[in-house]
Amino acid sequence: xxxxxxxxxxxxxxxxxxxxxxMLGTIMPTxxxxxxxxxTIALMQAIGLMIASISVGxxxxxxxKKPALLVSLLIISGALFSLPSTGGEFGLVRMSLFALGFGGxxxxxxxxxxxxxxxxxxxxxxxxxxxxxxxxxxxxxPLVSANILGNNATTLCYLxxxxxxxxxxxxxxxxxxxxxxxxxxxxxxxxxxxxxxxLWLLALMLFVYVACEVGIFNWxxxxxxxxxxxxxxxxxxxxxxxxxxxxxxxxxxxxxxxDTKPQTVTLGAAVMMAITTFLMLQTSSPAVTxxxxxxxxxxxxxxxxxxxxxxxxxxxRGTATAMGIVITAGWAGLxxxxxxxxxxxxxxxxxxxxxxxxxxxxxxxxxxxxxxxxMNNKAKAASAR
Numbered sequence: 310x311x312x313x314x315x316x317x318x319x320x321x322x323x324x325x326x327x328x329x330x331x332m333l334g335t336i337m338p339t340x341x342x343x344x345x346x347x348x349t350i351a352l353m354q355a356i357g358l359m360i361a362s363i364s365v366g367x368x369x370x371x372x373x374k375k376p377a378l379l380v381s382l383l384i385i386s387g388a389l390f391s392l393p394s395t396g397g398e399f400g401l402v403r404m405s406l407f408a409l410g411f412g413g414x415x416x417x418x419x420x421x422x423x424x425x426x427x428x429x430x431x432x433x434x435x436x437x438x439x440x441x442x443x444x445x446x447x448x449x450x451p452l453v454s455a456n457i458l459g460n461n462a463t464t465l466c467y468l469x470x471x472x473x474x475x476x477x478x479x480x481x482x483x484x485x486x487x488x489x490x491x492x493x494x495x496x497x498x499x500x501x502x503x504x505x506x507x508l509w510l511l512a513l514m515l516f517v518y519v520a521c522e523v524g525i526f527n528w529x530x531x532x533x534x535x536x537x538x539x540x541x542x543x544x545x546x547x548x549x550x551x552x553x554x555x556x557x558x559x560x561x562x563x564x565x566x567x568d569t570k571p572q573t574v575t576l577g578a579a580v581m582m583a584i585t586t587f588l589m590l591q592t593s594s595p596a597v598t599x600x601x602x603x604x605x606x607x608x609x610x611x612x613x614x615x616x617x618x619x620x621x622x623x624x625x626r627g628t629a630t631a632m633g634i635v636i637t638a639g640w641a642g643l644x645x646x647x648x649x650x651x652x653x654x655x656x657x658x659x660x661x662x663x664x665x666x667x668x669x670x671x672x673x674x675x676x677x678x679x680x681x682x683x684m685n686n687k688a689k690a691a692s693a694r
Contacts, residue, residue: 312427316435318483319427320442321476322378322420326413327446328469329385331552333406334527335451336462338540340397344659348651351527353403355644357410358417359637365415366633369422374629375485377419382477384412389470393463410640418636421614422629423485425621433571433618437563440614444556447526451548455541507623508631510680511616512638514575517669517676518612519639520646521582524666525551528650529602532659536595546599551606558610571615571622576677578615581608583670590663612673613639642669 333354337347361381369377388408395401421436428435450469458464502508529551533543566574585608589601617632624631646665653662 314483315427315485316424316439318378318480318485319420319424319439321479322382322416323439324442324446325382325385325469325473325476326416326420327443327448328450328472329389329409329413329446330443330523331447331450331526331547332409332465332469334530334547335454335460335544336465337527338530338534339460339462340402342397342399342402344651344654346399347527348648348654350399350402350406351523351647351651352644354406354410354413355640355647357407357412358414358640358643359410361411361414362418362633362637362640364633365418366422366630367627369419369488369629369633370627371488373485373487374419374423375480375483377415378423378480378485379477381412381415381419382473382480384408385416386470386473386477388412389466389473392466414636414640418629418633421617421636422632425617425628425632426486429621431567432621433566433574433615434563436614436618436621437559437566437611441556441559441563441610443613444552444559444610448548448552448556451530451544451552455544455548460540460544502624502627502631502634505623507680508620508634510676511620511623512635513676514673514680515613515616515635515639516642517673518579518582518609518616518642520642520669521586521666521673522609522613523643524646524650524663524669525586525602525605527647528654528659528663532663533595533598535659536593536598538595546602550599550603554603554606555610558607559614562611562615566611566615566618571619572677572681574611575615575619576674576681578608578610578612579670579674579677581605582612583667583674586663586670587667590660590667 333351365377388405392405395405424435424439425432450465453468454460454465529547530540530543533546534540562574582605585601585605589598589605592598616635620631620635621628646669649665650662
């Protein structure tokens with residue numbers, strides 16, 4: 310098995326999804342929709358992500374990662390090529406965003422499940438290294454849009470569609486192992502899997518984390534524009550500042566996790582997320598807002614991949630199924646936060662609506678502490694036998 314080739318295939322998929330994940334916040338101002346409609350199209354993307362993630366895990370465990378990767382990239386490419394033809398019409402945009410979400414949900418689950426099996430001894434480090442390319446993708450989309458394409462949403466859609474097609478070709482030419490015999494999911498395993506408290510605590514952690522991260526990706530450009538920052542500058546700040554910090558943070562943490570427990574890293578991240586997002590909303594100074602935004606990106610960097618690594622460690626059997634459940638919870642956080650932020654912004658303003666972010670971070674810290682207590686109790690019970 311060529312591990313370098315496998316990690317390259319996983320990277321191409323995660324990079325593609327990073328480009329897609331940052332698109333909505335980047336092109337949202339060009340749709341000329343209301344805040345509530347913007348929240349709804351984000352909700353449609355989240356619903357697509359959720360349906361795909363919850364359904365694809367057992368299929369990946371049963372049939373392997375390659376078919377899932379190929380199908381997801383085909384769906385994403387098709388959705389991106391069709392999005393410009395919607396003309397910004399609300400109903401058609403909703404359909405395209407649902408398709409993007411559906412393809413993305415399959416892609417994220419399959420790519421992370423693939424990388425999770427490459428280096429089991431350093432799973433958290435490997436997944437952080439992999440997902441730094443998600444950060445590169447989220448950084449590339451707004452930067453290319455603002456500085457090369459002149460915020461032309463049509464050209465951006467076609468460009469990212471080409472990126473997806475290239476990833477499709479890379480995956481198609483890579484020899485990816487089939488399903489693990491010992492890790493295959495059987496319906497008889499479902500009851501035992503769903504009865505584990507650790508699964509639901511990890512799901513809660515990702516639920517509130519994604520609510521926080523995607524809340525920034527979808528709404529920060531508009532928030533900065535409300536503070537008097539022009540669209541191009543605000544988009545650059547999202548790319549260089551927040552997405553850049555996510556990328557750098559994952560590179561740093563991929564080395565740190567070789568010696569530090571994942572639970573400790575994610576708890577520290579949650580505390581810092583709560584502080585930085587709260588402070589970001591307490592100032593009218595764009596400079597202070599930007600500084601807090603960068604620090605928030607660094608704090609958030611390890612959470613998604615490290616939480617998935619914790620899933621892989623806790624569920625060596627049916628890994629993709631467990632990951633699919635936890636990732637689905639993450640997309641539920643995307644759906645709920647986008648809808649709440651859009652609705653609150655209509656009635657109370659965007660600043661008040663974005664208080665959802667620090668509240669979510671506090672909930673993540675509490676879930677982490679509960680998970681730590683659950684794991685300690687399990688370890689004590691095992692040692693007493």
